[in-house]
Amino acid sequence: MNKTSVWLLAAVLAVGSVTRAADIIGVVTLKGTPPPEKEITPLEDDPNCGPLYKGKKPMTQFYVVGPKGEFADVVVSLKGVTGKSTGASAAPAVLDQKGCLYTPTILAIQTGQKLTVKNSDPILHNVHPVPTATGNEESNQAQMPNGADLNFTFARPEMFLKFKCDVHPWMFAWVSVMDSPYFCVTDKDGRFVIKNVPPGKYTVEADHRKAGTQTQEVEVKDSDVTVNFTLEAK
Numbered sequence: 001m002n003k004t005s006v007w008l009l010a011a012v013l014a015v016g017s018v019t020r021a022a023d024i025i026g027v028v029t030l031k032g033t034p035p036p037e038k039e040i041t042p043l044e045d046d047p048n049c050g051p052l053y054k055g056k057k058p059m060t061q062f063y064v065v066g067p068k069g070e071f072a073d074v075v076v077s078l079k080g081v082t083g084k085s086t087g088a089s090a091a092p093a094v095l096d097q098k099g100c101l102y103t104p105t106i107l108a109i110q111t112g113q114k115l116t117v118k119n120s121d122p123i124l125h126n127v128h129p130v131p132t133a134t135g136n137e138e139s140n141q142a143q144m145p146n147g148a149d150l151n152f153t154f155a156r157p158e159m160f161l162k163f164k165c166d167v168h169p170w171m172f173a174w175v176s177v178m179d180s181p182y183f184c185v186t187d188k189d190g191r192f193v194i195k196n197v198p199p200g201k202y203t204v205e206a207d208h209r210k211a212g213t214q215t216q217e218v219e220v221k222d223s224d225v226t227v228n229f230t231l232e233a234k
């Protein structure tokens with residue numbers, strides 16, 4: 001490398017460090033023993049859906065927890081950050097219907113981001129989002145076996161917007177709609193990464209449908225910040 005390229009590289013690195021956004025990372029742990037999951041007996045008894053399980057038992061998934069309390073399906077987001085959505089240019093999020101259940105059951109999208117709903121089942125479903133925030137539209141559409149995808153967008157932020165199926169009353173998905181890209185749903189290891197957060201002070205909120213909400217204050221400067229949560233089983 002000659003002197004000019006060394007100088008250019010140094011300049012690029014210097015500029016990069018000034019503008020660098022950081023990630024907020026962490027783990028959510030569940031404390032305590034959650035109530036036992038239940039067999040979804042109406043699914044098993046359904047003449048179309050039941051045979052898809054070939055003797056296996058479909059179970060509720062209210063608490064998805066690892067052996068050390070690693071807590072999945074927790075929506076972690078920056079509270080009060082609004083008007084920052086990049087949803088219109090973001091890749092579509094996908095919700096599938098498989099085995100007469102929605103998968104995933106918990107997901108998060110941005111305002112204006114396309115949500116594509118698939119039907120991987122050889123069975124008719126009926127996709128019925130039931131928003132509560134003013135400005136988000138309810139709709140109700142049949143989707144044929146392995147039928148064409150349906151697409152949805154929501155204009156307003158809303159936590160745990162319910163999707164149901166009017167054919168199968170046990171089918172639910174919960175879609176949190178965010179007005180910024182600063183959120184993440186914890187994976188099976190309880191981990192989350194909120195990427196490229198600009199420097200500043202934030203309230204980080206962890207939300208679980210059953211275990212409730214917790215917040216923590218953080219300050220992002222120029223390096224990654226770790227913030228862990230412990231929620232309690234209810």
Ligand SMILES: [Cu+2]
Nearest residue numbers: 125126165168
């Ligand atoms: Cu259905």
